[in-house]
Amino acid sequence: MRTAVVTGAGGSLGRAIAQRLAADGCALALTDLPGDALDETAALVRSHGAQVIAAPLDLTDDAELDTFFTRVADELAPVTTLVNNAAIYPTVAFLEMPVEKYDEVHRVNQRGYWRCAQLAGRQMLDPAVADEQRTMVNIASITMHGGWADLAAYVATKGAATSLTRALARELGPQGIRVNAVSPGAFPTAAEEIYDDPEAYSRQVIERQSLKRRGTPAELAAVVSFLTGPDSAFVTGQTIEVNGGWVMT
Numbered sequence: 001m002r003t004a005v006v007t008g009a010g011g012s013l014g015r016a017i018a019q020r021l022a023a024d025g026c027a028l029a030l031t032d033l034p035g036d037a038l039d040e041t042a043a044l045v046r047s048h049g050a051q052v053i054a055a056p057l058d059l060t061d062d063a064e065l066d067t068f069f070t071r072v073a074d075e076l077a078p079v080t081t082l083v084n085n086a087a088i089y090p091t092v093a094f095l096e097m098p099v100e101k102y103d104e105v106h107r108v109n110q111r112g113y114w115r116c117a118q119l120a121g122r123q124m125l126d127p128a129v130a131d132e133q134r135t136m137v138n139i140a141s142i143t144m145h146g147g148w149a150d151l152a153a154y155v156a157t158k159g160a161a162t163s164l165t166r167a168l169a170r171e172l173g174p175q176g177i178r179v180n181a182v183s184p185g186a187f188p189t190a191a192e193e194i195y196d197d198p199e200a201y202s203r204q205v206i207e208r209q210s211l212k213r214r215g216t217p218a219e220l221a222a223v224v225s226f227l228t229g230p231d232s233a234f235v236t237g238q239t240i241e242v243n244g245g246w247v248m249t
């Protein structure tokens, strides 16, 4: 059985990813900041019959993160699969943004991905983990292609997520670990509350996409399922765009 860590599992896309990996037969180790959202995801995942650990933590806290990964190995099994999904996206004009705010974004979206990959990667080398099960997926963002006003720190971390993906795919491939990224377009999630008029934003999204409807979190999760499963056994270092044909690379 695979053991998958999903960060940000209380969020819209993290929840869909956790549910899909449970349906794929994974045991799940879920994290998010403390709150009801994580518990709700854990309950949904349990309804798939999956074994679940739900650990509320701040992934910028090194000690909490270390304890979590140790607990996963002890209570479930060594990690086979990591989905780096947690992120923050404060909207602040670049020229006004305090450097402390930038540091926060960096600590969650970039340093957090790096450290989770390191802790998960070490466990993936456990002899109990089959070569073909060793996978990481980093969630990037369409914003890294064209930029996005008032989100410079976030956009920069998302570009970094794809660079980290390639670097880790190169370094860890010889040990059988595959590392890929998924770059979501705009999904109708709570994240859209950052816009003054979410309905107008939704119309703009559909105008820009080639496919004339909004995507669903389940459609994003399906691509994560592919990249963490056996059908992508020869795929590593890639970023798959899931955006209804908004940006084509």
Ligand SMILES: NC(=O)c1ccc[n+]([C@@H]2O[C@H](COP(=O)([O-])OP(=O)(O)OC[C@H]3O[C@@H](n4cnc5c(N)ncnc54)[C@H](O)[C@@H]3O)[C@@H](O)[C@H]2O)c1
Residues within 6 Å of the ligand: 007, 008, 009, 010, 011, 012, 013, 014, 031, 032, 033, 037, 057, 058, 059, 060, 084, 085, 086, 087, 088, 108, 139, 140, 141, 142, 143, 183, 184, 185, 186, 187, 188, 189, 190, 191
């Ligand atoms: N929703 C979209 O349309 C969209 C588009 C492009 C990229 N993405 C990316 O997809 C991923 C998920 O986005 P979402 O829309 O589900 O966002 P979301 O805000 O619903 O989920 C993110 C989760 O990360 C958690 N988190 C934040 N800081 C944390 C910390 N310090 N420690 C632990 N957990 C923390 C939040 O509590 C939240 O539950 C993110 O990486 C985001 O950048 C989303």
